[in-house]
Amino acid sequence: MCCVEKVGVGLAVLIFACSLSGCGALFVDKYVAGDAIAGGDIVMQVAAGQNVDPFAAGRAAAQALKDKMGQTAPHAVIIAECFEDRADKNRALKGVCSVFPRRIVFGFATYGSFSQAGCLDVDSVGLLGIGGEGISVAAALRENLGIAGLTMEADENELQSRLQTAGADLAGGTGRRKDDRLLVLMADAHSPKNQFLVEGAQRVVGRKFPITGGSANKNAGQSYVYYQGRMYTDSAIALMLSGDFEVSQSGRQAKDNAKVISSAAAGAAEAMAGATAKPFGVLAYNCAGRKGKLDNLSDELAAIQIGIGKTIPLFGCYCAGEIGPADIAEKNTGVLSSGVGWHVMFTVLRK
Amino acid sequence: MVADRYVQFVALGMAVLFAPLAGANGPAGRAVLELRVQNFTVPPSTGPVGHVVVRNVGDTAYKGRVQLKLPAGWIYTPTAFDLSPAPLESLRLPFTIDKAVDTKTNSYAVELIATEDAGGEISRKQNIVCAGAPYFKPKIDGDISDWADSIPVTFVVNGKRCVIRTYWTKRLWSVCVEVEETKLGGYRKNAEGGTVDAVQFALAVGGAETGSKPDDKANRYEFLIADCPGLFAKDKCFLLARPGDALGLSQQVRRLDGLEFAEAKVVVKRKGKTTVYECSIPFSAMPQIRPDTGRDICFSVLVHDPDGTGIRDWGKAAGLWQSQRNKYAWCSWQGVKWADPPPYDNKIEWGLCSSKY
Secondary structure, three states: OOOEEEEEOOHHHHHHHHHHHOOOOOOEEEEEEOOOOOOOOOEEEEEEEEOOOHHHHHHHHHHHHHHHHOOOOEEEEEEEEEOOHHHHHHHHHHHHHOOOOHHHEEEEEOOOEEEOOEEEOOOEEEEEEEEOOOEEEEEEEEOOOOOOOOOHHHHHHHHHHHHHHHHHHHHHHOOOOOOEEEEEEEEOOOOOOHHHHHHHHHHHHOOOOOEEEEEOOOOOOOOOEEEOOEEEOOOEEEEEEEEOOEEEEEEEEOOOHHHHHHHHHHHHHHHHOOOOOOEEEEEEEEEHHHHHHOOOHHHHHHHHHHHHOOOOOEEEEEEOOEEEOOOOOOOOOOOOOEEEOOEEEEEEEEO | OOOEEEOOOOOOOHHHHOOOOOOOOOOOOOOOEEEEEOOEOOOHHHOOEEEEEEEEOOOOOOOEEEEEEOOOOOEEEOOEEEEOOOOOOEEEEEEEEEEOOOOOOOOEEEEEEEEEOOOOEEEEEEEEOEOEEOEOOOOOOOOHHHHOOOOOEEEEEOOEEEEEEEEEOOOEEEEEEEEEOOOOOOOOOOOOOOOOOEEEEEEEEOOOOOOOOOOOEOOOEEEEEEOOOOOOOOOEEEEEEOOOOEHHHHHOOEOOHHHEOOOOEEEEEEEOOEEEEEEEEEHHHOOOOOOOOOOEEEEEEEEEEOOOOEEEEHHHHOOOOHHHEOHHHOOOEOOOOOOOOOOEOOOOEEEEOOOOO
């Protein structure tokens, strides 16, 4: 059962957000799917496609995901694509939306993706499907962040103000439920700017609430986020996953080949440790810089699989900034999640 | 400008140049260190890992400590390295930058101070750069306006400026070299020696090393770009070496006519007193190199200005050691005018990084 409600956030919220950001073109959109039932099934599946024809890659990945989801219609499909330039990205998105309804497709441009089946670089699409009666998904879009071209060196205060506001808009825009479990942020705001977005979201959900996610590919002409099958730049999206399940998180930082591999193994093992419920999915928002340091991409995946095994659906992607538990000396101990770089952020979902 | 200077510079050759200040008698029976801070391969503000390279060129083991000094206000670890390299052993010592600020000049003053347990101290000051290619696809047309978001690497030879800029995408490697020179000598078939102005550059996977014997195999992709005068003539790129070629090939004075590399786009334009060399090369022609954000590669440049400064060598400006000159590092070609000693090695650190914003 999937009830979809599309709500332009109320005028009051819109005016409030505009007044905070000083942005006349602000738009916040909201999507809600599913009404999580305690004890209901949760289906999380992953599929991927790689093809120089972006439409074919998107469609093949989506068809594979649909087959894996079986009779369960997904509440949301998260896309992590790695194609060059707007036209090819759009074709990949259309390929996915030729299989799934546009309104349930969310995600962002990345530097590649990985799953239990392997690592994919250019000309690829990775997909995560989320469905079942035991989980619901609420999504929000925040357009016109107003940060394109701003730098930390010259515009830190402006970035802080705009992104904290946007983070609060997004977290608030998903609506709050008693069974909210995990907030996923995907933004055209790379590290270290992503920390401001997280701080804004934490004003709404609290400093100890689990948040994960990643920053879109920051390269010129590539920095898109996707909301209901449409492309946006200078924007951010949020997905709130709610229901009768648990999450556990871990983050690890590294900057050279050997440490990227060993830190991935340690992070994956920590996120899995102490499990009392059965894992049904793992999210891994990983750093593109870490990927660049790897002599063989599959070495890090193999290390992750030591920690999580080879059967739990794994949705991984390479980003320009990661959100989760920071593995840095000067981290704020009063918060669970931070926006940082050079990390792999694991979130294990269990039921 | 990239400059480096040894505090106790004594022009008596390598042994004395790097010898400890106290009690130095040259390398015989002594440990003698060569020191260098490698260029950053991504902007320092992104918190990269940097590297100090050290080589013991003496004939006994060295035991001591090397202190690293980066610009004031930066936070980095470690700030010193305990080390004990054996004779002729090289070490590459990583350090992590936690807090740093990028500069518009792309020049960073650094210093290494080596203190031997047995006594004696040497130091080296350098101005290093961020040697990195941001992600972008420029139009190859001789107009450098779309290189504004690159990271310029500037060096000066005999008062003449060179600026190297690079970009990358998943499919293309692009380079722009501005060469300040009095006049431009173009390439013509059967060119005579010492008449051709050109830019020669080489790419290789990160960490590659150049061999020292003619039978050793090359592990680089080496190109030459030059102006071709004439109303309808197209500027040219030549492929001089690729991985697997015997290094001995580099010593043959080959005609360029048969080495044209048609897959490259090249434009050479004169603008005032500066020649702009602009070129893009598909990564498909360099399959050993994986174009990926954060990936380290090797990239180096020789500028040929035979009627002006002679050869301008990025390797020298980047602070390579004298011992890193290698005649097998660069290919000869008909029309080239080499200097003596040979150029520095072509395996200089360079990075593929994300776009500026």
